[in-house]
Amino acid sequence: MSGVNFVDVSKTYEDGTEAVRGLELEVVSGEFLVLVGPSGCGKTTTLRMLAGLEEVSEGEIRIGGAKVNDLPPKARDIGMVFQSYALYPHKSVEQNLTFGMEMMKGEEALSSNEIESRVKEISNLLGIADLLEKRPRELSGGQRQRVALGRALIRRPKVLLMDEPLSNLDAKLRNQMRIELRRLHEEHGTTTVYVTHDQIEAMTLADRIAIMNDGELQQHATPDECYNNPANDFVKDFLCRHIDEIVTTANHIVSKR
Numbered sequence: 223m224s225g226v227n228f229v230d231v232s233k234t235y236e237d238g239t240e241a242v243r244g245l246e247l248e249v250v251s252g253e254f255l256v257l258v259g260p261s262g263c264g265k266t267t268t269l270r271m272l273a274g275l276e277e278v279s280e281g282e283i284r285i286g287g288a289k290v291n292d293l294p295p296k297a298r299d300i301g302m303v304f305q306s307y308a309l310y311p312h313k314s315v316e317q318n319l320t321f322g323m324e325m326m327k328g329e330e331a332l333s334s335n336e337i338e339s340r341v342k343e344i345s346n347l348l349g350i351a352d353l354l355e356k357r358p359r360e361l362s363g364g365q366r367q368r369v370a371l372g373r374a375l376i377r378r379p380k381v382l383l384m385d386e387p388l389s390n391l392d393a394k395l396r397n398q399m400r401i402e403l404r405r406l407h408e409e410h411g412t413t414t415v416y417v418t419h420d421q422i423e424a425m426t427l428a429d430r431i432a433i434m435n436d437g438e439l440q441q442h443a444t445p446d447e448c449y450n451n452p453a454n455d456f457v458k459d460f461l462c463r464h465i466d467e468i469v470t471t472a473n474h475i476v477s478k479r
Contacts, residue, residue, distance in 0.1 A: 224299075225249055226247075226285055226381055227248050228247040229281050231244070231245040232280040234280075242437045245281070247439060247442060249413060252413055255416070255432060256431050257416070257418075258419065258424040259460070263436065269415060271283060278291050285299070285380055299380040299381070301382045303370050303371050305386045307370040309373075311357065311358050311359060315356055316354040319345070319372055340378075341354070341376070344375055347406065347410070364399060367387060371387070375406075381413045382414045384416045386417055388418075400423060421461050421465060424461075425445045429444070430445075431443065433460065435460070440454060441457050
């Protein structure tokens with residue numbers, strides 16, 4: 223595992239749009255950090271810069287203490303889980319899991335025994351061992367999500383990145399997967415950076431939250447600290463008031479029963 227550091231990181235596009243400004247942020251090794259904020263706040267751009275999918279305009283990004291600004295995505299030793307799952311439709315679940323490892327060359331290449339061992343380990347961990355021969359079209363949304371997560375974890379990356387991976391699931395399944403993701407993190411312990419606009423998701427998953435707005439970090443602390451001691455009016459409105467309204471609504475529903 224490795225920690226992540228954003229050191230005065232900014233991203234400005236060619237049209238002059240400043241997506242991220244002066245970001246100073248540390249993700250401790252083994253931590254589950256959630257980047258949360260409204261649409262257009264810069265959270266996905268931050269994740270994409272960490273992944274190497276967007277160039278950094280200013281500043282440095284470090285993984286395990288090493289600067290990675292100029293490294294391509296595959297050289298950063300990261301795993302990614304996208305909103306769309308991005309599974310190969312013509313391959314079985316097992317082939318989706320093994321494809322990346324089979325493409326490794328040179329010193330990184332794994333033996334067939336090691337690949338088989340990892341497939342067994344990750345499929346048991348995620349509860350998909352009985353799905354290995356199926357194609358993605360034969361799976362439910364939750365099962366596809368587990369396969370996408372397994373494909374990212376099976377390579378044992380230094381850092382796992384997730385970009386709104388639960389947004390395509392219905393409310394019941396989202397709640398189930400939140401519990402599952404937290405359990406997996408506690409068992410696996412991979413340093414994780416997770417992007418969402420959902421305040422409840424952030425509060426239930428994170429060790430610490432990084433709240434962003436208009437390209438700037440507003441607060442970086444534990445969920446309890448952000449709720450009990452909001453750094454500014456934006457955090458009060460975006461996080462605290464939203465959660466209070468949900469609690470009030472829930473209490474009202476219960477009182478009517």
